[in-house]
Amino acid sequence: MPEIIVKYADKVIERVVTEKERISIGRTSENDIILDNRGVSRKHAQIEFSDKGALIIDNDSLNGTFVNHRKVNETFLQDHDTITIGKFDLVFNQESQPVRKMSDMDGTMVLNTRKQKELVVQDSEDKELAAAAGGTVLLALDGSDKKRFRVGDDTTTLGKSSFANVQVKGFWISKLQAKIIREGDSFTLMNIGHNGKTKVNGEVVTTVTLKNGDIIEVGKSVFRFIEG
Numbered sequence: 001m002p003e004i005i006v007k008y009a010d011k012v013i014e015r016v017v018t019e020k021e022r023i024s025i026g027r028t029s030e031n032d033i034i035l036d037n038r039g040v041s042r043k044h045a046q047i048e049f050s051d052k053g054a055l056i057i058d059n060d061s062l063n064g065t066f067v068n069h070r071k072v073n074e075t076f077l078q079d080h081d082t083i084t085i086g087k088f089d090l091v092f093n094q095e096s097q098p099v100r101k102m103s104d105m106d107g108t109m110v111l112n113t114r115k116q117k118e119l120v121v122q123d124s125e126d127k128e129l130a131a132a133a134g135g136t137v138l139l140a141l142d143g144s145d146k147k148r149f150r151v152g153d154d155t156t157t158l159g160k161s162s163f164a165n166v167q168v169k170g171f172w173i174s175k176l177q178a179k180i181i182r183e184g185d186s187f188t189l190m191n192i193g194h195n196g197k198t199k200v201n202g203e204v205v206t207t208v209t210l211k212n213g214d215i216i217e218v219g220k221s222v223f224r225f226i227e228g
Contacts, residue, residue: 002054004033004047004083005091022048025085026059039063039086052076054092056083064120069213070227071123081211084119126212130228136187138166138216138223149223151187156180158218159193170219173197178218180210187225189216 004023006014016023016033023032026044035044041061048055057074058065066084067075077083083090129148130137136151149156149166158166161175168177174193181188187210191198199217200208210216212227 001094002049003093005093006033006035007089007091008087010089018049020049022046025090033090035086035088037086037088040088044085045083047077061085066119066123068211069119069122070126071120078209078211126226130226133228135228136182137226137228139226141215141222141224142169142220151180151182153182155182158221160219166223168218168221170197170221173219187227 001017001019004016004018005012006016014033018032020032024043024046025031025033025035026042027035027037027040028042031043041059041063043059044061045056045058045065048057054077055074056065056067056072056077058072063086064071066072067077067081069084077092079093081092083092129139133148133150138149138151138156140147140149152165156166156179157164157176158168158178158180159176160168160170160173164176170177172194174197177193178189178191178198181190188207189198189200189205189210190207191205196204197219198205200210201215202217210225212225214225216223216225
């Protein structure tokens with residue numbers, strides 16, 4: 001059964017497991033997931049479950065709904081996606097734990113926190129970068145020039161060789177250390193060189209499906225993955 005893990009300040013405060021076809025998320029007590037914060041609208045968003053998957057829909061909320069740092073109106077959720085609503089992060093997965101609830105509060109306050117501002121600004125900048133590059137990009141984070149590299153339609157290679165699509169730094173890096181394979185709208189990062197030299201969000205990986213906002217480290221080079 002699908003589960004939503006609700007986090008506040010990186011602490012798990014609730015695990016919601018459901019067999020419903022639809023669950024609601026908001027500030028008031030009639031919701032299935034109650035987020036007790038005035039930056040959350042009374043009926044902020046909902047998740048609909050069907051044979052096609054889990055579809056999250058923003059209910060024209062005041063402060064918006066974000067999935068993997070990208071503001072959305074509606075989108076299908078993938079396993080381990082992070083939904084940000086107000087000051088809360090909700091992680092979508094398939095585990096099973098009991099449900100708890102929180103309290104009610106009236107009136108929606110315009111959220112004016114640093115995190116909210118950063119999410120809105122970053123989302124806008126990411127969309128502009130992706131549009132200017134004509135699609136999905138890797139944004140280099142280890143240099144002052146903020147180079148960006150377009151992720152190709154089929155395969156994008158990363159390594160220290162001159163024929164790699166994206167050249168990376170590091171003494172123990174292979175000529176071709178990693179590659180990103182596109183299949184439809186999905187992007188998979190694979191380590192094909194020395195073990196332990198490819199990381200996503202600080203974790204060593206061999207193969208992983210990338211999500212918008214993921215931080216990729218190949219050797220000493222660091223990139224942020226921005227979906228177009």
